Amino acid sequence: MMNRYERMPIPQTEADVAYLDGEYRIRKPGTYVRCAVTGQPILLEDLRYWNVDLQEAYASPQAKLQRLQKVAPRRA
Numbered sequence: 001m002m003n004r005y006e007r008m009p010i011p012q013t014e015a016d017v018a019y020l021d022g023e024y025r026i027r028k029p030g031t032y033v034r035c036a037v038t039g040q041p042i043l044l045e046d047l048r049y050w051n052v053d054l055q056e057a058y059a060s061p062q063a064k065l066q067r068l069q070k071v072a073p074r075r076a
Helices: 061-071
Strands: 016-020 023-028 032-034 041-043 049-051 056-058
Touching: 016 056, 049 061, 056 061
Parallel strands: none
Antiparallel strands: 016 023, 032 041, 049 056
16 A cells, blocks of 8 residues: 555556757657667667767767767868
8 A cells, every 4th residue: 555655656668759950859759869879778868969960869979979970071
């Protein structure tokens, strides 16, 4: 039996997110997204790094840099 101060646990589900300039829009509710580089879950409240053009989330600035180095055209 629960008392009035206890809460039901929130299920951990993956969200579907549209990444915009400086913000994001949640298309399907959830509690996290996955890093495009590491596959690590990122809680929505901790989401700080994403790419609008690629529509990808990143767990850290290093992960974003690693991804951008792979997709950026090589300079001569």
